[in-house]
Amino acid sequence: MLEAKGIVKGYHESQGLFKKRHKAVLKGVSLHVKRGECVGLIGESGSGKSTLGKIILGIEKADEGTISFEGKSDKRAYEKEMSVVFQDYTSSINPRFRIKEVIAEALGKSIACAKEKRAYILSLLEEVGLNETFLERYAHELSGGQLQRVCIARAIATKPKFILLDEAVSSLDVSVQLQILELLKALKEKHNLSYLFITHDVMCVTYLCDRVIFFKEGECVESVDKIEDLKHISHPYSKSLLGAVEALEIPNFC
Amino acid sequence: MKRLLSDKLAILALSILVTVMIMGLFAPFFSLHDPLEQNIAFKFAGMSWEYPLGTDHLGRCIYSRLIFGIRNTVFLAMLTMVCTIGIGVVVGVISGYYKGVVDEMMMRFCDVMLSFPSQVMILAIVGVLGVGIENIILANIVIKWTWYARMIRGMVAGYNYKNYVLYAKTIGKSDRFIISRHLLPNIFSEIIILATLDMGWVIINISTLSFLGLGIQPPFPEWGAMLSEAKNVLMSNPSQMMAPGVAILVVVASFNILGDALRDMLDVKGVVK
Numbered sequence: 001m002l003e004a005k006g007i008v009k010g011y012h013e014s015q016g017l018f019k020k021r022h023k024a025v026l027k028g029v030s031l032h033v034k035r036g037e038c039v040g041l042i043g044e045s046g047s048g049k050s051t052l053g054k055i056i057l058g059i060e061k062a063d064e065g066t067i068s069f070e071g072k073s074d075k076r077a078y079e080k081e082m083s084v085v086f087q088d089y090t091s092s093i094n095p096r097f098r099i100k101e102v103i104a105e106a107l108g109k110s111i112a113c114a115k116e117k118r119a120y121i122l123s124l125l126e127e128v129g130l131n132e133t134f135l136e137r138y139a140h141e142l143s144g145g146q147l148q149r150v151c152i153a154r155a156i157a158t159k160p161k162f163i164l165l166d167e168a169v170s171s172l173d174v175s176v177q178l179q180i181l182e183l184l185k186a187l188k189e190k191h192n193l194s195y196l197f198i199t200h201d202v203m204c205v206t207y208l209c210d211r212v213i214f215f216k217e218g219e220c221v222e223s224v225d226k227i228e229d230l231k232h233i234s235h236p237y238s239k240s241l242l243g244a245v246e247a248l249e250i251p252n253f254c
Numbered sequence: 255m256k257r258l259l260s261d262k263l264a265i266l267a268l269s270i271l272v273t274v275m276i277m278g279l280f281a282p283f284f285s286l287h288d289p290l291e292q293n294i295a296f297k298f299a300g301m302s303w304e305y306p307l308g309t310d311h312l313g314r315c316i317y318s319r320l321i322f323g324i325r326n327t328v329f330l331a332m333l334t335m336v337c338t339i340g341i342g343v344v345v346g347v348i349s350g351y352y353k354g355v356v357d358e359m360m361m362r363f364c365d366v367m368l369s370f371p372s373q374v375m376i377l378a379i380v381g382v383l384g385v386g387i388e389n390i391i392l393a394n395i396v397i398k399w400t401w402y403a404r405m406i407r408g409m410v411a412g413y414n415y416k417n418y419v420l421y422a423k424t425i426g427k428s429d430r431f432i433i434s435r436h437l438l439p440n441i442f443s444e445i446i447i448l449a450t451l452d453m454g455w456v457i458i459n460i461s462t463l464s465f466l467g468l469g470i471q472p473p474f475p476e477w478g479a480m481l482s483e484a485k486n487v488l489m490s491n492p493s494q495m496m497a498p499g500v501a502i503l504v505v506v507a508s509f510n511i512l513g514d515a516l517r518d519m520l521d522v523k524g525v526v527k
Contacts, residue, residue, distance in 0.1 A: 057424045079426035092417040096439050106425060158425055
């Protein structure tokens, strides 16, 4: 469904006053996401995974390479099918908007009747585990987990086929993380959604994803097609990532 | 709003400004004489019921001239401010939102404008266009808008990377929607603060230029011009300076105090209790 081919992206980095050096962030990345599939994109900070996400969304332009969505490569043609949930939930919502306005913004003029619109917004909030009392509130009156739920409600409001989750659970605490992951899993089954799950947390990937791509310094170093095969990875970088998690796991005393 | 009301000094400043503006709007109602009416026999008269602040060197009522001067001094300063900010917002938003070549060209132009000392530039523009209040206002706008454009561009560029703007771009919201609903409301409060703080500067500027004889031409009343006329008789009648001087001082100080209070109120970091 979503296909990225040979994405190259670089920035100019200034060195001193007049010298500028070209710094490559993405070095020819290709990936695809099928309908109803969740692909995990895992890599350390600064590896270029969020930049790749922005290019897929069409917010930034790639220097080379193409993005196509169901065969369409023009952003205007597929932007209605895509949505996004960001890591930083506090800046994801305009502090001057009420929660109902946040979701209404996503809907635009697609529903003319005000009553119908309200009912739909309410149904979305209930779907993500919030209730009517949140409609009139502002962002600063909600907790992190609640805000991220609002962001998810907003993301599914446009009935997209694909949602980019850019570190969507990384800045939440562990218990809330699990709730959000469960919610995402349930929504995925219900609406037959595809996710591209950008993260640096291996645990979240194993919980939600069908496939995993290891990402390092702007390149895909290894991909695992079955999540069960995660133990059999060969590339040293992916091994070190996985090893780091295992080292953190609580030893079994029993 | 509550925090503004708890600041007594700000309330005082606000009420002074509102009073001054009302007096300016209904100047014929508040004044006692025609501000241009001369009465040589009564020149340099002291305070009396008929002339509350006395009369000037041509026997004109200082109080009435002061009231009519509000229109020229305060309202023209406000007009200048509105025009300056209007241009600044348009250029700043275009520059900060669309980036790229347009941004680069506009900002380099602003750099050029900003590299001239502003007072000298104003004098130069007035020198070229000729003496008169329209030219003073024009010169002020020409000098000031670049400064605002830069400030507003900076604000817009900051909000441009907020996630809610990125989200709106992702789902294909129009630029008009993003600018009018996300960007402008957020920078509006900062613009108001800037404008209030800068009002004092503009008033002083207009008064200064009128004082130098470049702005409002006699016999029309303007605070700076009144000061200028009073300076001719500084030695014999020093009290002539008092009324327009104090008026400028109070109004400028009020704008500055109000601007400070607004900044404290709307600044997120200042949230206490």
